[in-house]
Amino acid sequence: MGRLNMNNEIHINHITKRYGDVEALRDLSLEIGSGELFGLIGPDGAGKTTLFRILTTLLLADSGSASVCGLDVVKDLKEIRRRVGYMPGRFSLYQDLTVEENLNFFATVFNTTIEENYDLVRDIYSQIEPFKHRRAGKLSGGMKQKLALSCALIHRPDVLFLDEPTTGVDPVSRSEFWDMLDRLKRQGITILVSTPYMDEASRCDRIALVRSGECLSIDTPVGIRASYDRRLYAVRSISMYKLLGDLREFPDTNSCFAFGDAHHLTLRKDGEDVMRRLRDYLKGKGYEDVSLEPIEPSIEDCFMAL
Amino acid sequence: MKAIEVKQLTKRFGTFTAVDHISFEVEPGEIFGFLGANGAGKTTAMRMLCGLSIPTSGEARVAGFDVYRESESIKRNIGYMSQKFSLYGDLKVWENIRLFGGIYGLSKQQLSRKTDELLDILGLEKERNTLVDSLPLGWKQKLSFSVAIIHEPKIVFLDEPTGGVDPVTRRQFWELIYEAAARGITVFVTTHYMDEAEYCNRVSIMVDGKIEALDSPSALKRDFKTTNMNQVFHALARKATRGE
Numbered sequence: 001m002g003r004l005n006m007n008n009e010i011h012i013n014h015i016t017k018r019y020g021d022v023e024a025l026r027d028l029s030l031e032i033g034s035g036e037l038f039g040l041i042g043p044d045g046a047g048k049t050t051l052f053r054i055l056t057t058l059l060l061a062d063s064g065s066a067s068v069c070g071l072d073v074v075k076d077l078k079e080i081r082r083r084v085g086y087m088p089g090r091f092s093l094y095q096d097l098t099v100e101e102n103l104n105f106f107a108t109v110f111n112t113t114i115e116e117n118y119d120l121v122r123d124i125y126s127q128i129e130p131f132k133h134r135r136a137g138k139l140s141g142g143m144k145q146k147l148a149l150s151c152a153l154i155h156r157p158d159v160l161f162l163d164e165p166t167t168g169v170d171p172v173s174r175s176e177f178w179d180m181l182d183r184l185k186r187q188g189i190t191i192l193v194s195t196p197y198m199d200e201a202s203r204c205d206r207i208a209l210v211r212s213g214e215c216l217s218i219d220t221p222v223g224i225r226a227s228y229d230r231r232l233y234a235v236r237s238i239s240m241y242k243l244l245g246d247l248r249e250f251p252d253t254n255s256c257f258a259f260g261d262a263h264h265l266t267l268r269k270d271g272e273d274v275m276r277r278l279r280d281y282l283k284g285k286g287y288e289d290v291s292l293e294p295i296e297p298s299i300e301d302c303f304m305a306l
Numbered sequence: 307m308k309a310i311e312v313k314q315l316t317k318r319f320g321t322f323t324a325v326d327h328i329s330f331e332v333e334p335g336e337i338f339g340f341l342g343a344n345g346a347g348k349t350t351a352m353r354m355l356c357g358l359s360i361p362t363s364g365e366a367r368v369a370g371f372d373v374y375r376e377s378e379s380i381k382r383n384i385g386y387m388s389q390k391f392s393l394y395g396d397l398k399v400w401e402n403i404r405l406f407g408g409i410y411g412l413s414k415q416q417l418s419r420k421t422d423e424l425l426d427i428l429g430l431e432k433e434r435n436t437l438v439d440s441l442p443l444g445w446k447q448k449l450s451f452s453v454a455i456i457h458e459p460k461i462v463f464l465d466e467p468t469g470g471v472d473p474v475t476r477r478q479f480w481e482l483i484y485e486a487a488a489r490g491i492t493v494f495v496t497t498h499y500m501d502e503a504e505y506c507n508r509v510s511i512m513v514d515g516k517i518e519a520l521d522s523p524s525a526l527k528r529d530f531k532t533t534n535m536n537q538v539f540h541a542l543a544r545k546a547t548r549g550e
């Protein structure tokens with residue numbers, strides 16, 4: 001198949017969707033290229049699932065338009081359904097069918113067979129194949145996730161929609177999941193994936209930071225980090241919790257958040273003068289061991305600054 | 307007295323050993339991170355410590371009570387919160403506080419005082435009559451945590467409390483944890499966020515039913531010659547051989 005030459009783009013033009021008083025999506029626009037691995041990064045309630053449901057033709061927008069593979073999400077819904085794979089956030093396979101029966105079911109619905117497209121799912125499915133006679137409802141979280149991805153892929157879709165595939169998954173399994181996405185991307189499949197884990201952003205070609213139904217920023221991970229416009233410091237001492245409170249009370253502090261083994265601090269002004277005052281202030285509070293160093297922002301820093 | 311004392315604790319399901327001779331102690335007021343890959347046995351271990359599942363062998367005392375013979379006393383002295391189940395969405399905020407406070411044995415006077423206090427601290431006074439389902443996830447989690455410690459338990463168990471919330475709320479949540487620990491409540495917490503592992507006094511990492519590492523984050527990073535907990539976790543969890 002000339003997959004690489006096909007139009008596997010996603011266009012989203014001024015989409016708005018309300019549920020009663022709640023605006024789930026606000027005039028959202030986004031262009032995703034053929035073969036791109038695009039991440040929607042944002043917390044629960046940002047509108048990510050609503051967007052997925054509109055793009056997979058399961059929900060109608062109140063206003064705006066969208067197309068997938070050049071097909072309109074309202075007029076061409078049947079054709080779109082043939083061309084996309086969708087892994088919803090909630091496990092939605094048949095719990096009382098076995099692993100193999102689920103995969104077979106999805107293959108049959110799309111007029112194909114497991115054998116025909118086995119090469120595409122082999123990488124993922126082979127990991128759960130030893131359990132193919134187990135009922136899907138009896139699988140652990142990580143295995144359910146692999147089965148759901150296999151079922152979303154078995155009809156060889158051109159575009160893949162993955163709604164929070166790694167939520168609740170441990171860090172090692174998460175990084176293995178992203179390795180799988182890399183391999184699928186190399187086959188030319190366009191992938192739109194959402195996640196609340198900011199550290200996964202760097203695995204995408206481009207990302208949109210979303211909150212309350214709006215895209216706050218759209219760029220490559222490198223671009224988003226480069227656009228962070230404050231100087232950021234990592235501050236450490238023995239008594240980290242006390243340090244957090246004291247840093248926040250420093251008059252020139254703009255923001256201070258715990259980031260694992262360090263606090264990330266931004267100041268209202270820059271320069272030697274402020275830094276000297278900060279050091280004196282901390283000395284006055286009884287700290288002898290504070291280390292203070294300028295650092296590069298992470299995606300999480302960028303998100304929190306928006 | 308230790309908050310939690312575990313010796314050679316084991317749980318088998320048929321031929322499968324979910325928890326395999328684990329031993330550790332948790333000090334009062336400590337924030338103890340209980341890490342491990344999916345399927346490593348964390349939930350099974352936690353259920354035994356909460357008095358919900360009888361061990362196959364080994365010993366465990368929680369808040370001084372024996373997990374075999376005194377599970378009802380354990381339940382009265384602990385709080386529990388999980389992201390998956392915490393509050394009743396179709397009850398109002400005050401009704402949830404009242405329900406859980408009642409289950410934890412608070413008197414009427416204590417309940418009304420605690421309700422006002424808690425809503426004030428969380429800034430939720432205006433939401434007193436709101437259905438919990440219509441609160442943002444971050445608020446729900448903070449409320450859920452506060453309800454889990456409404457009876458000032460000796461120990462609170464938190465099972466992946468921060469999944470899916472935004473980065474600012476996640477940090478506010480940890481500040482609540484710190485405050486609880488500063489008041490002397492022992493915190494036993496599981497998480498998949500490795501930056502949160504850094505906020506614990508000590509962490510254990512489970513692999514295939516066994517505790518493979520247990521120390522302060524700084525000591526673990528030194529031992530594994532790395533600068534972050536994520537790499538410590540990867541180094542250990544990649545050794546796992548059993549399927550999930």
